[in-house]
Amino acid sequence: MAATEYHHGVRVIEVNGVGAAIRVVSTAVIGLVATAPLADPDAFPLNTPVLLTNPAGSIGKAGKEGTLARALTAMGAQSRAVTIVVRVEEGASQAETTSNIIGTVLPTGQRTGLQALLSAESELGVKPRILGVPELDTQEVANSLASVAQSLRAFAYVAARNVAGGYAQTKEEATAYRKEFGQRELMVLWPNFLAWDNSAGEDGKGGAVTMGATAYAMGLRAKLDQEVGWHKNISNAVINGPQGITVPVFFDLQNPASDAGYLNAQEVTTIIRRSGYRFWGSRTCEVQGGKFAFENYTRTAQVLADTIADAHFVFVDKPMHPSLVKDMLGYINKRFGDLVKSGYLIGAKAYFDPDRNSKEDLAAGRLLISYDYTPVPPLENLIFEQSITDDYLADFAAAIQA
Helix, strand or coil: CCCCCCCCCCCCCCCCCCCCCCCCCCCCCEEEEEEECCCCCCCEEECCEEEEECCCHHHHHCCCCHEEEEEHHHHHHHHCCCCEEEEECCCCCHHHHHHHCCCCCCCCCCCCHHHHHHHHHHHCCCCCEEEEEECCCCCHHHHHHHHHHHHHHCCCECEEEECCECCCCCHHHHHHHHHHCCCCCCCCCCCCEEEEEEEEEEEECEEEEEEHHHHHHHHHHHHHHHHHHCCCCCCCEECCCCCCEEECCCCCCCCCCCCHHHHHHHHEEEEEECCCCEEEEECCCCCCCCCCCCCHHHHHHHHHHHHHHCCCHHHHCCEEECHHHHHHHHHHHHHHHHHHHCCEEEEEEECHHHCCCHHHHHHHHCCCCCEEEECCCCCCCCCCCCCCCHCCCHHHHHHHCC
8 A cells, every 4th residue: 555654634646657525626716926016015915925806906006016916917807816916025136036936934934925825725715726926937936836836736837938037039948948847737838918008108108018928827727717617728718908929929720830839849838819819838847758748637636636635634533434435435436427527527436446455554544545537638639631532523414404
């Protein structure tokens, strides 16, 4: 039996290869770290997780400087999703700001920056599942984002950068940056959007500015979770708000040699314009050959792990009769059946393997329930076969005389 060390609680062991009604965990919860020097300090205290139920409704308290107001605007244009905001101090240099974003644990026990998102569930009762640091996601921040995402079983979006730390200016720079990561919890986006900002321009009366694509991705991810489900990738869904993109991307639906095709082949999600602006690409940063190449594969694994574990908290410390195991298997398979019927999974089954539950393990209070599942693959590569024939000319004369 796996994991024989002592543990008082629930564990989900994810294998790649070989009580009460179960409620699926909430996934449309955004975790945002941003700067806002002029924000209302009561509404957005520094390094403190703040819960918003309507991101767009808090733009006025975010102030006009920093990244917070722009991020809330982009996300709010997509959906009205629960959002956890951690405001950090803008440093005197980019390095200082980066350190503030990455955060730490103070001697008092307070977590700062991205680390504060780890405290959100205990403080606010909700766990962030969609993470990002729009406009400030340097490579160092992206690495920290990946670690936090793994701890929270969340998914993070990051912008492609170049060697100087700025945004990638070419598709080659974007794909080179993608190779810096190997985590399934990350997706690299390129390029960024152009959108209207009411406070931009020399006169402060508004103008088009660069808006981080990650903020739009976070809002769109939440919208899709609410309206479609976590089994749908962000690719090929209309994005609200943008009026352009920072770098032209050549897209041809039937030509894999296009810019979009090149980027997707290198696992970079790009932006196309076709009946509006859309993200185009579904790949994560997992190393090639892994089982979680698609965004929804990663999120399906995360959702199932937390859903199964959370639902069985009530079973811990109950007398371990065979009837208890039967009940648990019944509850799990009932929920799996519901998810399959709803289109979230292709199939799934939980079972008790007697060969992996020895009498010694059972006597020690250890029980292993196994389950496997098949996520829903996205239709990424649709192929039609076209051929020419003269068969339909056989009845040509008859058709004229009819």
